[in-house]
Amino acid sequence: MFRLCTVLNLICISFVSALTFANAQTSTPPSPSCASRSNTSCDECLQILTCLWCKTTEQCIDYPVRTILPSHNLCPLPEARWGLCWLNFQALIISVSVLAGVIVIAICVCCCCCCCRKSERTAGDKREDAKAEQQNQARKYRQEERRTEMKTRHDEIRQKYGLAKGNAYSRMENN
Template sequence: MSGVHRGFSLVSAFIFYSLFFTTEAQTATPSPAPIPCALSSNTSCDECLKNVACLWCSPTKQCIDYPVRNILPPRSVCPLNVARWGVCWVNFMILIITMSVLAGIVVIGILVCILCCCCKSERRG
């Protein structure tokens, strides 16, 4: 097994392990009900995003329920370049672009590995 394939295998195994086997122990006590998003309006982004179902719109300082019927929140709710979801330090547009680029890199990496394996098997035959 070449060093590249061994390294790729180790990285893949590490990612698989970290995604599926490092979950925190669940407690038997029920978690408190999340605060409704509208109650966090006119406070701060950090306060709003404590509830993962909320979306923070910076210019209006509104904390709104994430529009789950749409994949992306419509512009009428809040423009993507000023919307915050998950973390306050990155806007939704940058988050989407970053995730798309990372997904593209992963797909290209997988294709390159498949092509390398095919080329090596042709050389042997």
């Protein structure tokens, strides 16, 4: 559980530092506008991180930050390129969402496995404790039986040789 918390803390810290780094980059002096790179190449347009390349119109557009996804009127998703020229925006969204889903499922499975192991250990410990207690009780019972057996045998021997257990000096008085 401690390892999982540590991993989650590291993820949160790296996310916050990435956001801080992104904010620090946005405060840098403005770069050339995306519109000035229209009718050039995709590679040249995407050199600026805030630009979006539309393959059908060959236009370099400012990325619509407020809407997160570019509207269909601006550029259809299969034709939009951002970050990489060979990867369309629709494939990028699908691959990132699948990757995020796999990560979430993996974290859930890890949490479930950790919880199940802990409960199995607890149940196993209880079973082992019960078994050990049962063995201790059986040992005590056998030991008690042996004691009573030995006591009975010793009493028989004392009776046979006239050594009464009650009075230790009776043998000396008889002589």
